[in-house]
Amino acid sequence: xxxxxxxxxxxxxxxxxxxxxxxxxxxxxxxxxxxxxxxxxxxxxxxxxxxxxxxxxxxxxxxxxxxxxxxxxxxxxxxxxxxxxxxxxxxxxxxxxxxxxxxxxxxxxxxxxxxxxxxxxxxxxxxxxxxxxxxxxxxxxxxxxxxxxxxxxxxxxxxxxxxxxxxxxxxxxxxxxxxxxxxxxxxxxxxxxxxxxxxxxxxxxxxxxxxxxxxxxxxxxxxxxxxxxxxxxxxxxxxxxxxxxxxxxxxxxxxxxxxxxxxxxxxxxxxxxxxxxxxxxxxxxxxxxxxxxxxxxxxxxxxxxxxxxxxxxxxxxxxxxxxxxxxxxxxxxxxxxxxxxxxxxxxxxxxxxxxxxxxxxxxxxxxxxxxxxxxxxxxxxxxxxxxxxxxxxxxxxxxxxxxxxxxxxxxxxxxxxxxxxxxxxxxxxxxxxxxxxxxxxxxxxxxxxxxxxxxxxxxxxxxxxxxxxxxxxxxxxxxxxxxxxxxxxxxxxxxxxxxxxxxxxxxxxxxxxxxxxxxxxxxxxxxxxxxxxxxxxxxxxxxxxxxxxxxxxxxxxxxxxxxxxxxxxxxxxxxxxxxxxxxxxxxxxxxxxxxxxxxxxxxxxxxxxxxxxxxxxxxxxxxxxxxxxxxxxxxxxxxxxxxxxxxxxxxxxxxxxxxxxxxxxxxxxxxxxxxxxxxxxxxxxxxxxxxxxxxxxxxxxxxxxxxxxxxxxxxxxxxxxxxxxxxxxxxxxxxxxxxxxxxxxxxxxxxxxxxxxxxxxxxxxxxxxxxxxxxxxxxxxxxxxxxxxxxxxxxxxxxxxxxxxxxxxxxxxxxxxxxxxxxxxxxxxxxxxxxxxxxxxxxxxxxxxxxxxxxxxxxxxxxxxxxxxxxxxxxxxxxxxxxxxxxxxxxxxxxxxxxxxxxxxxxxxxxxxxxxxxxxxxxxxxxxxxxx
Ligand SMILES: Nc1ncnc2c1ncn2[C@@H]1O[C@H](COP(=O)(O)OP(=O)(O)OP(=O)(O)O)[C@@H](O)[C@H]1O
Numbered sequence: 001x002x003x004x005x006x007x008x009x010x011x012x013x014x015x016x017x018x019x020x021x022x023x024x025x026x027x028x029x030x031x032x033x034x035x036x037x038x039x040x041x042x043x044x045x046x047x048x049x050x051x052x053x054x055x056x057x058x059x060x061x062x063x064x065x066x067x068x069x070x071x072x073x074x075x076x077x078x079x080x081x082x083x084x085x086x087x088x089x090x091x092x093x094x095x096x097x098x099x100x101x102x103x104x105x106x107x108x109x110x111x112x113x114x115x116x117x118x119x120x121x122x123x124x125x126x127x128x129x130x131x132x133x134x135x136x137x138x139x140x141x142x143x144x145x146x147x148x149x150x151x152x153x154x155x156x157x158x159x160x161x162x163x164x165x166x167x168x169x170x171x172x173x174x175x176x177x178x179x180x181x182x183x184x185x186x187x188x189x190x191x192x193x194x195x196x197x198x199x200x201x202x203x204x205x206x207x208x209x210x211x212x213x214x215x216x217x218x219x220x221x222x223x224x225x226x227x228x229x230x231x232x233x234x235x236x237x238x239x240x241x242x243x244x245x246x247x248x249x250x251x252x253x254x255x256x257x258x259x260x261x262x263x264x265x266x267x268x269x270x271x272x273x274x275x276x277x278x279x280x281x282x283x284x285x286x287x288x289x290x291x292x293x294x295x296x297x298x299x300x301x302x303x304x305x306x307x308x309x310x311x312x313x314x315x316x317x318x319x320x321x322x323x324x325x326x327x328x329x330x331x332x333x334x335x336x337x338x339x340x341x342x343x344x345x346x347x348x349x350x351x352x353x354x355x356x357x358x359x360x361x362x363x364x365x366x367x368x369x370x371x372x373x374x375x376x377x378x379x380x381x382x383x384x385x386x387x388x389x390x391x392x393x394x395x396x397x398x399x400x401x402x403x404x405x406x407x408x409x410x411x412x413x414x415x416x417x418x419x420x421x422x423x424x425x426x427x428x429x430x431x432x433x434x435x436x437x438x439x440x441x442x443x444x445x446x447x448x449x450x451x452x453x454x455x456x457x458x459x460x461x462x463x464x465x466x467x468x469x470x471x472x473x474x475x476x477x478x479x480x481x482x483x484x485x486x487x488x489x490x491x492x493x494x495x496x497x498x499x500x501x502x503x504x505x506x507x508x509x510x511x512x513x514x515x516x517x518x519x520x521x522x523x524x525x526x527x528x529x530x531x532x533x534x535x536x537x538x539x540x541x542x543x544x545x546x547x548x549x550x551x552x553x554x555x556x557x558x559x560x561x562x563x564x565x566x567x568x569x570x571x572x573x574x575x576x577x578x579x580x581x582x583x584x585x586x587x588x589x590x591x592x593x594x595x596x597x598x599x600x601x602x603x604x605x606x607x608x609x610x611x612x613x614x615x616x617x618x619x620x621x622x623x624x625x626x627x628x629x630x631x632x633x634x635x636x637x638x639x640x641x642x643x644x645x646x647x648x649x650x651x652x653x654x655x656x657x658x659x660x661x662x663x664x665x666x667x668x669x670x671x672x673x674x675x676x677x678x679x680x681x682x683x684x685x686x687x688x689x690x691x692x693x694x695x696x697x698x699x700x701x702x703x704x705x706x707x708x709x710x711x712x713x714x715x716x717x718x719x720x721x722x723x724x725x726x727x728x729x730x731x732x733x734x735x736x737x738x739x740x741x742x743x744x745x746x747x748x749x750x751x752x753x754x755x756x757x758x759x760x761x762x763x764x765x766x767x768x769x770x771x772x773x774x775x776x777x778x779x780x781x782x783x784x785x786x787x788x789x790x791x792x793x794x795x796x797x798x799x800x801x802x803x804x805x806x807x808x809x810x811x812x813x814x815x816x817x818x819x820x821x822x823x824x825x826x827x828x829x830x831x832x833x834x835x836x837x838x839x840x841x842x843x844x845x846x847x848x849x850x851x852x853x854x855x856x857x858x859x860x861x862x863x864x865x866x867x868x869x870x871x872x873x874x875x876x877x878x879x880x881x882x883x884x885x886x887x888x889x890x891x892x893x894x895x896x897x898x899x900x901x902x903x904x905x906x907x908x909x910x911x912x913x914x915x916x917x918x919x920x921x922x923x924x925x926x927x928x929x930x931x932x
Pocket of ligand 1: 292293294298315317318319320321322323452573574598602
C-alpha cells in the first residue's frame with residue numbers, strides 16, 4: 001500500500017506502515033516518560049539595554065492644526081473591515097452582542113461577583129452578561145491569514161461540551177508523568193457522534209440571559225457594582241433582559257449547574273485569594289475547571305501572577321497556558337487584559353472561559369454601537385477578562401478607558417513570540433507592546449507573556465521588551481511526547497497523500513488536518529480527496545467567514561473527516577481528538593511545524609504527524625521569504641515622503657497604503673513595520689495613529705452646501721478644503737481635522753450626525769496609515785541605512801528558520817542513520833533532538849552540517865537577465881525587482897497577475913536570491929549605461 005510513498009523515500013520501502021504499526025496505537029496511552037526538567041535559562045538582560053519610557057514631546061501646533069485629542073467617536077457608521085480595517089479609528093469596537101462576545105461570555109458569574117464585592121474588591125453582578133444584537137459577520141483583525149469566526153447558530157448543550165467533572169475521563173497530559181501510568185491503562189475510545197465535539201459555539205443571542213437576571217434579582221442590594229463605587233462609574237445596563245432572542249434550554253441547565261455551585265466557588269475563591277497556596281489553588285482548579293491537578297508549570301505561573309510578578313511562560317502546545325491567566329483572573333481584583341494576535345484566537349479563548357469568568361472582546365470591524373455596548377459592560381464591571389488585538393494600543397480612546405477608571409490587574413500577552421522580530425510570526429503591532437508603554441499608558445504592573453514556540457533569542461527579546469525579571473521565566477520542554485513524527489520524500493505529493501490517507505494509521509482516523517501552503521492548492525487537494533470519496537473540506541482565509549466557521553464547526557463535531565487548510569486553520573484550535581496532521585508542504589519554520597503538529601493529540605493520546613517533503617516547495621517558499629526586503633534607495637525615498645516638509649510636526653499626516661506601496665514597491669505590512677520602528681526605535685520620531693480611509697466624497701441631499709456651511713463651522717472648513725469632482729465635494733479628512741484642530745473621529749462624528757438627519761451622505765476611500773511627526777531625523781541617510789539593515793536582518797532570520805526546517809527534513813530522509821530509534825519514515829527521536837537543539841541555540845545560526853541547497857551561480861543567469869531587460873524595456877526595474885521576477889515573487893509594483901506570464905517568472909528559484917540581485921545589478925548598470 002505504501003510502495004509508492006516509500007519508493008520516493010530513499011531510506012525505506014515499507015517503513016511507515018511497519019513503523020507506525022509498531023508503535024503504540026491510539027487505544028493506548030503514551031508511554032510514561034521522565035518529566036522534562038524545568039529549566040530557567042537566564043537571559044542576559046544586559047545584552048539589550050532596557051528602554052526607558054520616553055517622554056513624548058508635546059506636539060507643536062501647526063499653522064493649520066493643533067495637537068489631536070483622542071476623543072471618542074460615538075456614532076461612526078458601521079464599516080466593513082474588508083474595505084477598511086478601522087476607518088473611524090474606533091478600531092476597538094466590540095460587539096457586546098456580537099457573535100464574538102456574546103457566546104462565550106454569556107455566563108453566570110453573579111455569585112463570584114458577590115464574593116468579590118463582599119471582600120470589598122472590584123467586581124460587578126453579571127446582570128445581563130450577554131450580547132444583545134444578533135451576530136454580524138465579522139472580519140478578522142489585520143492578520144496574515146485570518147481564521148474562522150464561529151457560527152451564529154444556537155449553541156449546543158453545554159453539557160455536551162463540558163461534562164461534569166466527575167464524569168470526565170481522566171486526561172493524560174502529554175508531558176505528564178504523574179498522571180496515568182499510561183501503558184497500564186487502556187485509553188477510553190474517543191467518543192463518537194458527539195454533535196458538538198469540543199467546539200462550544202458562541203452565544204449569539206444571549207441565551208441564559210434571563211437566568212442571569214434572575215440571579216441578579218436574587219442578589220441582595222448590598223452587592224454593588226465595583227465600577228459603580230468608583231468615580232465616573234458606569235450605570236447598570238437597562239433593559240438588557242429584553243435583548244435575547246431565545247433561551248437555549250441546555251444552556252440554562254448549564255447555568256443552573258454553575259449557580260448550584262456558586263457558594264462553594266465563592267468560598268474557594270476567597271480562600272485562595274487570602275492564601276494562594278498549592279492546596280487552595282488546587283481546590284479552585286477542581287471546583288471551577290474540573291481538573292484534578294495542575295500540569296507542569298501551571299501552578300508556578302499562577303502563583304507568580306497572583307503575587308503580581310511578571311512572568312514569561314513557555315509551555316508546549318495544548319499544555320494549558322490559558323488556565324494560567326483564567327485562574328488568576330478569578331482571584332485578582334481588577335481586569336485581566338489579554339492581547340492576542342488573531343481574532344479567531346480571541347474568539348476561541350473567549351468561549352473557553354469558565355462560567356464564573358465573564359469575558360468580552362474588542363475587535364476591529366465592529367460597529368459603534370457594539371463598541372460602546374462593550375464599553376458600557378466594561379465600565380459597569382461586567383467584564384473580567386477582555387481580549388484585544390495589539391492594534392488596540394494605537395487607539396487613544398481605548399487607552400483612555402483604563403487610564404482613569406478601570407484598574408487592570410494583569411496584562412497577558414498571548415503568543416508572545418510575535419513581539420520579537422526574530423520570531424516566525426513577527427507582527428509590527430506587537431512591537432509596540434513594551435513594558436514602558438504598558439506602564440506609562442495603562443499603569444500596568446504585572447505582565448504574563450505566554451508562548452509555545454520561542455527560541456532563546458526570541459525569549460531574550462520578550463524578556464527585554466516586557467522588562468520581566470530573568471528569574472521569572474517558566475519553561476518546560478517544547479516537545480510533545482505523544483506525537484509520532486514521520487517524514488517522507490515525495491515526488492508526487494497528491495498521489496502520496498492519497499496513499500497515506502488510505503493506509504494505516506491514517507485510514508482509521510476520523511479527524512485529520514492536511515496543511516497546504518496556498519489557498520488554490522488547498523481547494524485543489526480538497527477536491528481531489530472528495531473525488532476519491534474522502535470526506536474533506538478546505539479552509540483558508542479566502543473563504544467567507546461564514547463558510548470558514550461552518551467548516552470548523554463541522555470538523556469539531558466530527559462531521560468532516562479531513563480539513564485541508566492553510567496556516568489560517570490551527571492557532572487556537574483546541575479540538576482535543578485530532579488524530580493526525582499531514583503536512584502537504586514544508587512548514588516555514590520549526591516553530592510553525594510545532595504549532596501545526598500541536599493541533600494533534602491534545603487529549604494526550606498517541607497521534608501521528610507526517611510531512612511530505614519535496615524540494616520544489618522548499619524553493620518556492622524560500623523565494624517567498626524574500627518578499628519583504630527593501631533596498632536602501634527605496635527606504636530613503638519612503639522616509640523622505642514620511643518626513644516631507646509639507647508634513648508639519650504635531651499635525652495628522654497620512655499616506656494611502658495601496659498607492660504608496662505600489663510607488664515604492666514595498667508591501668503594505670512592511671510600510672507599517674517601518675512606521676512602527678520609527679515610533680518605538682531608539683528615537684521616537686513619530687506617533688502612529690489608527691488607520692483611516694482619508695478621502696471623503698460628500699453628497700448633499702436637502703439643504704444647499706453653502707447654507708449648511710453658514711451654520712456649521714466644520715462644514716465650512718470642509719468646503720474650503722474640498723475639490724469639486726462630478727458635482728460632489730471631495731476632501732482629505734486629515735486636512736480638515738488639522739484645520740479644525742480636532743481628531744479625525746470628531747470629523748466623522750459630525751458627518752455621521754448630518755447623515756442621520758438626511759442632509760448628506762458620504763463615501764470614504766483610500767485606506768491610509770496615519771501618524772504624527774514628533775521629531776525630524778537629523779540624518780535621513782543614516783536612518784535609512786539603519787532601517788534597511790534591520791529589515792534585512794529580519795529577512796535573514798526568516799530564511800534561517802526555513803533553512804533549519806529544511807535541514808531537519810532533509811536529514812530525516814537522507815542523513816538519519818536510524819540508530820536512535822528512528823525507523824522507516826518515522827523519525828520522532830531525531831526530529832525531537834533537533835527541535836530541542838534548535839530552541840536552545842543562542843543565535844539562530846544554522847547547524848554546522850547544514851549546507852543550503854541553493855545554487856550560488858548559474859551559467860545563463862546573466863544572459864537571461866539581459867534578454868529580460870531588453871524585452872521589457874518599457875518598465876523601470878530595480879535589481880531587486882528583476883530578482884523577484886526571476887524568483888516568481890509578486891510585489892506591489894510587479895504583481896504576479898501581470899508578470900507571472902513572463903517567460904522568466906520563477907526561472908531562477910534555485911539560485912540564491914542575493915546572487916540574482918547581484919547579476920541584475922550588473923546587467924542594469926550596463927543596460928542604463930547603453931542608454932537603453
Ligand atoms: N490542569 C489541567 N488538567 C487537565 N486539562 C487541562 C489542564 N489545564 C488545561 N487543560 C486543558 O488542556 C487543553 C489545552 O489548553 P489550552 O488551550 O490552554 O492550551 P495552550 O497551551 O494554550 O495550547 P496552544 O498553545 O496550542 O494554544 C484545554 O482543553 C484545557 O481545558
